[in-house]
Every structure is written in C-alpha cells, then in structure tokens.
Amino acid sequence: MHKFKLKNTIGREELAIANKIIKSGKLSGFKAEWPNGFYGGKYVKKFEDYLKKFYGVKYAITVNSWTSGLIAIMGSLDIEPGDEVIVSPWTMSATAMCILHFNAIPIFADISKEDYCLDPISVKKNMTKKTKAIITVDIFGGPSKVEEIKKVIKNNKIKIISDSAQSPYAIYKKKIVGTNSDIGGFSLNVHKHINTGEGGIIVTNNKSLANRCMLIRNHAETVIANMSIKKINNLIGYNFRMCELEAGIGLEQYKKLKKILFNRNRYIKKLVEKLENLNGLILPKINNILDHNFYILPIQIDDTKVNISRKKIWNELKKMGLVGIVEGYQNIHLLKIFKKRIAYGSRGFPLNISWQKYKKGICPVAEKLHDKTFLTLELCLFDINLKDINFIENCFKNVWLKLKI
Numbered sequence: 001m002h003k004f005k006l007k008n009t010i011g012r013e014e015l016a017i018a019n020k021i022i023k024s025g026k027l028s029g030f031k032a033e034w035p036n037g038f039y040g041g042k043y044v045k046k047f048e049d050y051l052k053k054f055y056g057v058k059y060a061i062t063v064n065s066w067t068s069g070l071i072a073i074m075g076s077l078d079i080e081p082g083d084e085v086i087v088s089p090w091t092m093s094a095t096a097m098c099i100l101h102f103n104a105i106p107i108f109a110d111i112s113k114e115d116y117c118l119d120p121i122s123v124k125k126n127m128t129k130k131t132k133a134i135i136t137v138d139i140f141g142g143p144s145k146v147e148e149i150k151k152v153i154k155n156n157k158i159k160i161i162s163d164s165a166q167s168p169y170a171i172y173k174k175k176i177v178g179t180n181s182d183i184g185g186f187s188l189n190v191h192k193h194i195n196t197g198e199g200g201i202i203v204t205n206n207k208s209l210a211n212r213c214m215l216i217r218n219h220a221e222t223v224i225a226n227m228s229i230k231k232i233n234n235l236i237g238y239n240f241r242m243c244e245l246e247a248g249i250g251l252e253q254y255k256k257l258k259k260i261l262f263n264r265n266r267y268i269k270k271l272v273e274k275l276e277n278l279n280g281l282i283l284p285k286i287n288n289i290l291d292h293n294f295y296i297l298p299i300q301i302d303d304t305k306v307n308i309s310r311k312k313i314w315n316e317l318k319k320m321g322l323v324g325i326v327e328g329y330q331n332i333h334l335l336k337i338f339k340k341r342i343a344y345g346s347r348g349f350p351l352n353i354s355w356q357k358y359k360k361g362i363c364p365v366a367e368k369l370h371d372k373t374f375l376t377l378e379l380c381l382f383d384i385n386l387k388d389i390n391f392i393e394n395c396f397k398n399v400w401l402k403l404k405i
C-alpha cells in the first residue's frame with residue numbers, strides 16, 4: 001500500500017523564533033489605543049514589513065484569520081445595507097459570508113469551466129445598480145481573470161477583491177495574484193501551503209482601504225476621536241489582531257514559501273503532463289512553474305469523450321489506494337442559509353430583499369462540474385515526491401485500462 005507523507009512545514013526556524021518570543025513574555029503588542037499599540041507588536045510590524053516587500057505592495061495588514069480579513073475588507077468598502085456583492089460559488093463559505101456581516105447581499109455569478117474562477121460574462125450578467133463590489137477567488141491555487149473582469153464591468157467604482165487564500169504566490173500576467181485587484185489577501189490556516197495555525201494577510205495599494213481595515217482590526221470606535229477620523233461608516237471594530245507568535249512563525253514560513261512551491265510544483269507539473277495523455281482528462285495548463293500553486297489538483301472528466309460515470313471512476317481510483325481523491329467540490333449558493341434565506345434572526349434579514357433565487361440552475365457550469373465531471377486530488381495535504389507522482393499516475397492508468405476508457 002502506497003503511503004503519502006503528511007506535510008509539515010514547521011521546523012527548527014519556527015521553533016527558534018517561537019522560543020525567543022515566549023521568553024520575551026510579550027505575546028501581543030496590540031492595544032485598542034492611539035498611538036501606542038494600535039499597530040501591534042514588534043513581530044507583527046516586522047512580518048508586515050516583510051510582506052510589503054514580498055508582495056510589492058504599499059500595505060500588508062496581518063489579521064487573526066483570512067475570514068477576519070475578508071470581513072474587514074467588506075467594512076472598508078463604503079457598503080450600505082442592501083448593496084450587492086458578486087461572488088463565486090466555488091470557494092470556501094467565508095468568502096460569501098463576509099458580505100452578510102455588513103448586511104449586504106451576496107449575488108452568485110457562475111464560474112468558467114477552464115479555470116473554476118468567476119466567468120467575466122456571468123459577472124456582467126449579474127450586475128445591477130446596487131453592485132458595489134466583486135469578490136474573485138483564485139481557487140485551488142490558480143489565478144482568476146481579474147483583468148478580464150475589469151474590462152467587462154467597465155465601472156471603476158466597483159471594487160474588485162481577490163480571495164487568494166489558496167494561492168500565496170501564483171503569477172498571472174506578471175503580477176502576483178491577490179495584488180492584481182483593489183484589495184486581496186491570503187490565509188495562513190493550518191491547511192494551506194504555509195501556516196501559522198490560524199492567520200491571514202490583507203494586501204493593497206489603496207491607502208483609505210488599508211487604514212479602514214486596520215481600524216476594523218482593532219476596535220475602531222475607541223480610536224476614531226483621537227485619530228480624527230471623519231468617515232466613520234462601518235467602523236464598528238472587531239478584535240482581528242494577530243499575536244506575536246503567529247507573526248514570528250509567519251515570518252519564517254514566508255522565507256520558505258518560494259522553495260516549498262518550487263519543489264512541489266516540479267513534481268506536480270510532471271504529474272499533469274503524464275495525466276494529460278489519458279483520454280478524456282482535462283487538467284490545468286501550466287507554462288511556467290508558478291502559474292498555479294496547486295492547493296489541490298483540479299481534474300475534469302470530459303464527458304464528450306468518456307461515458308463512464310464519475311462515481312465509477314472515483315470508486316476504482318479509491319480501490320487502487322489513491323487517497324485524497326474527492327468527487328465534486330461545493331456550491332456555496334446552495335447552502336441552506338441561502339435556500340431558506342435565514343441569516344440574522346429568523347425572518348429573512350437581509351436575504352429577503354435579494355432578487356436572486358438561490359436554487360439549482362443559477363450557476364449551471366458550477367453545478368454540472370460538482371454533480372458530474374469534477375474530481376479533486378487534495379495534494380496540499382502531502383509532502384509530494386517523485387514516488388507519489390508515479391503512484392498517482394499508475395492509479396489513473398490502471399483504472400483507464402480496466403474501464404477501457
């Protein structure tokens with residue numbers, strides 16, 4: 001039986017810095033006051049300085065999770081209750097939930113079957129006078145079409161937000177994803193490529209959005225008088241502050257990130273090249289090694305060429321001992337919260353005013369992929385090596401032979 005090695009990116013360097021921080025006794029430097037302590041402790045500032053350079057942005061803001069980051073970003077926009085935010089149904093639920101926190105309405109646009117990210121044409125179709133922002137998700141480690149979305153919406157008042165949680169360093173048209181929109185960010189939770197246990201990063205070049213995110217991160221209402229903040233809408237603050245330990249560990253993790261991605265991608269690129277030779281399998285196109293970060297390997301069965309059900313193929317792959325292979329993904333627009341329109345309280349607030357019918361049929365591409373043709377290989381769980389790649393290739397080859405595909 002083939003054994004995959006579970007990944008662990010935490011090593012000596014992280015242990016050393018954690019030791020130092022613990023010995024200092026200062027596990028957080030944040031205070032909900034201005035000016036001292038408002039921007040956090042020594043390691044939070046150090047980590048943010050590092051991230052600014054790493055991503056080539058004016059502002060990098062750490063938070064205690066990327067979910068918190070998304071909520072802060074929503075508040076940083078001038079959202080009014082009832083405004084609409086277009087979002088992808090193929091994402092982790094937090095991407096859609098952050099919209100509800102400011103009583104705005106998530107409107108789902110469909111995805112493209114080529115990259116599983118928002119389809120610019122569907123975005124355009126779902127725009128109304130109330131559209132305030134669009135959240136694109138660089139899902140599975142691959143880039144979304146930010147430039148194309150900008151082009152079709154033809155409205156620079158509508159802000160574009162990148163949820164790049166799964167793509168810490170994917171290059172698209174010479175830009176790092178997450179930095180190619182108005183504001184974006186990354187997750188540092190334990191499942192991602194690198195992690196601090198829990199944590200998130202917001203990146204932007206927009207001063208006003210950055211300042212508002214930092215206010216929401218740290219109990220805005222307590223400092224707006226001393227800071228002479230005039231625009232106070234949506235500045236009901238939270239505690240989204242990162243601890244010194246996470247910041248220190250994050251610093252070490254980021255020093256390793258490129259190496260981790262290059263090492264993994266070398267193998268995964270090989271795997272993709274091998275699997276492409278099988279009849280009826282559609283895989284991401286990779287020209288350069290960082291085109292995709294492969295949080296998971298998205299695989300599509302081309303049903304114009306293969307007439308055996310996904311379930312059967314999946315079952316056979318499982319029987320071969322292939323772990324981490326999953327049927328379909330998820331369709332956030334079909335969660336009960338939307339279907340029943342129950343969010344705050346029990347009477348439909350605020351989803352009752354949505355024109356969108358949260359039911360099957362509104363995102364046909366996403367739905368068909370989930371129901372019939374999409375398979376994921378959860379590569380991010382493992383420390384992948386050449387033997388693993390050969391094993392995965394053999395599993396697919398043998399199943400293709402057995403089922404005469």
Ligand SMILES: *Cc1c(COP(=O)(O)O)cnc(C)c1O
Nearest residue numbers: 065066067092094165187188189
């Ligand atoms: C992980 C993830 C999030 C949430 O990030 P947390 O740091 O766990 O809060 C949001 N969106 C996507 C696409 C994710 O993969």
